[in-house]
Amino acid sequence: MDNKTRLKPELLGGFRDYLPVAMIARQEMVLKIRETCESFGFLPLETPGLERSSVLGTDKDEFKMQVYRFRAGDQDVTLRFDLTVPLSRVVSANPELIKPFKRYQFGSVWRKESPQAGRYREFAQFDADIVGSDSIIADTEIIVLMFKTLKNLGIDNFVIRFNDRKILNGLPAYASFDQGKTDQVLRTLDKLDKIGQDGVVNELKSKSHNELGEDGLALTERSISKIVDFLNLKGSTQELIGELKKLFCGVSVSEEGIGECEKIIENLEYLSIPRENWRLDLSIARGLGYYTGPVFETTLTDCPEIGSVFSGGRFDDLITRFTGEKIPSVGASVGVDRLLAALEKMGTIEKKVSTAKVLITVIDQSLSPKIMRLAQNFRAAGINTEIYLGKEKGLKGQIIYAAKREIPFVVIIGEEEDRVGKLKLKSMVERKEDLLLEKDAAKIILNS
Amino acid sequence: MDNKTRLKPELLGGFRDYLPVAMIARQEMVLKIRETCESFGFLPLETPGLERSSVLGTDKDEFKMQVYRFRAGDQDVTLRFDLTVPLSRVVSANPELIKPFKRYQFGSVWRKESPQAGRYREFAQFDADIVGSDSIIADTEIIVLMFKTLKNLGIDNFVIRFNDRKILNGLPAYASFDQGKTDQVLRTLDKLDKIGQDGVVNELKSKSHNELGEDGLALTERSISKIVDFLNLKGSTQELIGELKKLFCGVSVSEEGIGECEKIIENLEYLSIPRENWRLDLSIARGLGYYTGPVFETTLTDCPEIGSVFSGGRFDDLITRFTGEKIPSVGASVGVDRLLAALEKMGTIEKKVSTAKVLITVIDQSLSPKIMRLAQNFRAAGINTEIYLGKEKGLKGQIIYAAKREIPFVVIIGEEEDRVGKLKLKSMVERKEDLLLEKDAAKIILNS
Numbered sequence: 001m002d003n004k005t006r007l008k009p010e011l012l013g014g015f016r017d018y019l020p021v022a023m024i025a026r027q028e029m030v031l032k033i034r035e036t037c038e039s040f041g042f043l044p045l046e047t048p049g050l051e052r053s054s055v056l057g058t059d060k061d062e063f064k065m066q067v068y069r070f071r072a073g074d075q076d077v078t079l080r081f082d083l084t085v086p087l088s089r090v091v092s093a094n095p096e097l098i099k100p101f102k103r104y105q106f107g108s109v110w111r112k113e114s115p116q117a118g119r120y121r122e123f124a125q126f127d128a129d130i131v132g133s134d135s136i137i138a139d140t141e142i143i144v145l146m147f148k149t150l151k152n153l154g155i156d157n158f159v160i161r162f163n164d165r166k167i168l169n170g171l172p173a174y175a176s177f178d179q180g181k182t183d184q185v186l187r188t189l190d191k192l193d194k195i196g197q198d199g200v201v202n203e204l205k206s207k208s209h210n211e212l213g214e215d216g217l218a219l220t221e222r223s224i225s226k227i228v229d230f231l232n233l234k235g236s237t238q239e240l241i242g243e244l245k246k247l248f249c250g251v252s253v254s255e256e257g258i259g260e261c262e263k264i265i266e267n268l269e270y271l272s273i274p275r276e277n278w279r280l281d282l283s284i285a286r287g288l289g290y291y292t293g294p295v296f297e298t299t300l301t302d303c304p305e306i307g308s309v310f311s312g313g314r315f316d317d318l319i320t321r322f323t324g325e326k327i328p329s330v331g332a333s334v335g336v337d338r339l340l341a342a343l344e345k346m347g348t349i350e351k352k353v354s355t356a357k358v359l360i361t362v363i364d365q366s367l368s369p370k371i372m373r374l375a376q377n378f379r380a381a382g383i384n385t386e387i388y389l390g391k392e393k394g395l396k397g398q399i400i401y402a403a404k405r406e407i408p409f410v411v412i413i414g415e416e417e418d419r420v421g422k423l424k425l426k427s428m429v430e431r432k433e434d435l436l437l438e439k440d441a442a443k444i445i446l447n448s
Numbered sequence: 449m450d451n452k453t454r455l456k457p458e459l460l461g462g463f464r465d466y467l468p469v470a471m472i473a474r475q476e477m478v479l480k481i482r483e484t485c486e487s488f489g490f491l492p493l494e495t496p497g498l499e500r501s502s503v504l505g506t507d508k509d510e511f512k513m514q515v516y517r518f519r520a521g522d523q524d525v526t527l528r529f530d531l532t533v534p535l536s537r538v539v540s541a542n543p544e545l546i547k548p549f550k551r552y553q554f555g556s557v558w559r560k561e562s563p564q565a566g567r568y569r570e571f572a573q574f575d576a577d578i579v580g581s582d583s584i585i586a587d588t589e590i591i592v593l594m595f596k597t598l599k600n601l602g603i604d605n606f607v608i609r610f611n612d613r614k615i616l617n618g619l620p621a622y623a624s625f626d627q628g629k630t631d632q633v634l635r636t637l638d639k640l641d642k643i644g645q646d647g648v649v650n651e652l653k654s655k656s657h658n659e660l661g662e663d664g665l666a667l668t669e670r671s672i673s674k675i676v677d678f679l680n681l682k683g684s685t686q687e688l689i690g691e692l693k694k695l696f697c698g699v700s701v702s703e704e705g706i707g708e709c710e711k712i713i714e715n716l717e718y719l720s721i722p723r724e725n726w727r728l729d730l731s732i733a734r735g736l737g738y739y740t741g742p743v744f745e746t747t748l749t750d751c752p753e754i755g756s757v758f759s760g761g762r763f764d765d766l767i768t769r770f771t772g773e774k775i776p777s778v779g780a781s782v783g784v785d786r787l788l789a790a791l792e793k794m795g796t797i798e799k800k801v802s803t804a805k806v807l808i809t810v811i812d813q814s815l816s817p818k819i820m821r822l823a824q825n826f827r828a829a830g831i832n833t834e835i836y837l838g839k840e841k842g843l844k845g846q847i848i849y850a851a852k853r854e855i856p857f858v859v860i861i862g863e864e865e866d867r868v869g870k871l872k873l874k875s876m877v878e879r880k881e882d883l884l885l886e887k888d889a890a891k892i893i894l895n896s
């Protein structure tokens with residue numbers, strides 16, 4: 001085959017593979033998240049990657065996110081961009097599901113954003129949501145789940161920052177601007193971490209179109225100054241709550257939100273969730289329009305630049321799109337790939353290269369049935385066993401293979417070992433060899 | 449919201465959700481397959497759902513499978529239709545991967561076929577492949593892996609049927625037809641299970657276009673009669689091998705294939721893989737063009753109508769498309785959804801409805817911090833614990849919830865229990881209640 005006819009083995013731009021070392025770590029991470037969710041009684045769910053655009057809402061002009069939308073036959077379809085909208089479809093389509101319905105889901109989502117460092121167009125999320133509960137215990141449980149999940153992943157330095165959309169929904173009344181501008185103002189506040197207070201003020205003031213083509217907010221000096229007062233509230237949690245109560249006195253929607261935050265704080269304190277791991281943060285708004293109550297974000301203290309790794313909130317109206325009735329819900333989503341990238345960057349992840357604990361070499365092909373039987377016995381004893389299947393005919397090459405794969409033991413059976421009914425067990429770590437009976441070798445490998 | 453503006457929560461036709469009961473079973477199945485693969489030393493890999501059409505080969509006119517292909521910006525993309533072609537891309541793009549490269553991968557694939565009972569347009573596969581080995585041990589290991597996987601899933605009644613494409617590649621020489629017709633003849637033989645011998649003969653004879661628009665095969669009476677002789681070979685494995693040797697005497701490619709089968713048979717017998725679980729079956733051809741050596745299919749004896757649940761073969765040339773060099777490979781793929789459907793149909797699967805072992809009721813809202821702390825303690829002790837978060841205010845309604853969810857224990861804490869520092873533990877199975885200290889309740893739940 002000449003070069004012209006050869007295909008380039010190229011990935012699409014913005015997409016990635018998980019090669020084994022990264023994938024072993026990712027699988028362990030996902031399993032731990034899953035176990036944590038199950039310890040709270042969440043149940044697994046799986047939905048398709050492809051959905052009707054009408055169901056996802058991507059057929060609407062006002063849909064701002066870039067997605068993979070196309071025609072398949074006579075249907076307008078989109079690759080899912082999150083796991084929450086599909087959940088709302090499932091709940092609506094299956095009214096027999098007992099509520100509250102606590103479900104977790106792990107899967108890929110697709111967004112056609114311009115790729116940046118650490119951001120991909122296909123990435124995995126792990127979501128946990130409680131559907132059909134308006135209890136503040138549910139909101140607290142989601143925060144406790146976030147805390148427990150990260151602890152179980154061996155992460156200690158993180159802050160779960162929360163706020164309440166109801167407090168923010170009082171901003172128009174408090175700062176005297178048009179109610180219709182609320183969503184756009186909140187999206188601007190959400191950028192505080194990225195663009196700083198000056199950047200936020202500029203956007204609030206701006207009269208020109210933004211990057212989404214919306215009119216500039218053009219808030220008055222007075223409105224902006226009141227918003228800045230709000231953003232600059234500082235102090236302990238107790239002090240913050242006190243200040244908020246003064247600021248939003250008489251704005252009933254905000255008062256309701258402040259009350260919810262107080263209860264969450266009371267619960268977290270009672271549960272002794274360490275103070276360094278959570279904080280009321282008034283700048284958290286969460287860009288997505290569907291949140292209606294408490295909202296959550298999580299920053300890794302040692303890797304803040306990666307952004308929030310675990311986010312969510314209460315969405316009481318999302319399911320109403322289908323059912324017409326309100327089904328109050330709250331949940332959060334781990335950015336699995338982003339979290340993994342952060343842990344890799346911080347060097348927190350133990351690199352595991354191999355699944356096999358022993359490699360059986362094949363020097364004398366005539367012994368291959370015996371070698372396969374030995375592998376069969378080892379596996380039955382619970383030892384992950386690989387038989388050497390490559391091109392190297394000699395022992396040296398096969399041992400180098402085991403070393404590269406970081407397989408801790410090598411078994412050698414040649415004519416001589418076979419004759420005396422034993423095998424040679426080489427420990428790659430201790431660099432020693434012993435002539436042993438099969439069962440004694442198995443014991444050593446199992447106990448290592 | 450009126451009916452007009454309400455959205456229909458509809459899935460796309462040919463797509464499905466996995467609701468919790470099915471999903472719990474599916475996850476357990478996938479974990480067992482994964483553990484079996486790891487016991488052979490296979491390593492995990494993950495690739496994107498979306499690939500360049502040129503990489504998947506779906507941009508070619510001769511590509512016959514219906515797939516989801518579309519334009520994304522200036523790129524021609526396709527949702528992957530299997531996990532083998534992406535594997536070949538990964539191996540080509542990452543020459544540093546140590547070979548042999550034994551990888552497993554679990555994931556969705558998409559095919560735009562007309563949906564039938566038990567067949568979906570998005571379905572999950574679990575693949576295991578050995579890349580970079582031409583050893584017959586590798587082929588044997590794949591069959592042993594298939595055997596072990598099904599046994600570990602609790603399935604006893606199955607037959608792994610195998611054949612060798614090299615034997616079949618000798619058919620033009622043996623039955624005197626044009627070499628160029630081989631692929632089409634093999635695809636016809638592959639339908640033997642479905643259309644019977646008469647159907648096969650008709651297709652071999654036919655002069656009209658087939659459903660793919662190809663010219664009819666129009667084989668001569670003599671060619672067809674020789675193929676029928678071949679298909680009708682019967683007898684024990686030893687007798688079959690003997691007959692094959694006579695039939696294909698002098699057809700060197702077939703002789704090579706017969707030799708490979710002999711070795712596989714010898715290995716399986718030496719490893720005491722039960723005779724009822726495997727069989728040399730000359731009608732197995734595997735539709736896909738890329739197989740070059742041994743090919744495998746697996747039928748469930750108690751549910752043959754569902755077709756093959758675990759299939760594969762040797763594909764020595766697939767990676768050549770990218771690299772120009774031959775990288776001999778062999779592997780197999782579990783149709784996870786199809787296998788699960790079969791087990792459900794056969795009633796082999798134990799239905800698990802819940803992940804929680806205990807439900808803590810919430811009757812007195814003022815006790816909710818204490819209830820959350822109790823949940824925290826139970827979870828720390830390894831007990832999956834759910835707090836009741838729904839609308840039912842009374843005990844009866846909350847116990848009915850636990851019963852519906854099949855949660856085996858219910859904890860009740862009211863004012864009185866709280867005063868004496870105890871809790872009421874209700875066993876839903878034994879239908880009895882005890883007033884206990886927290887730690888004693890935890891013990892009972894853990895030991896149940």
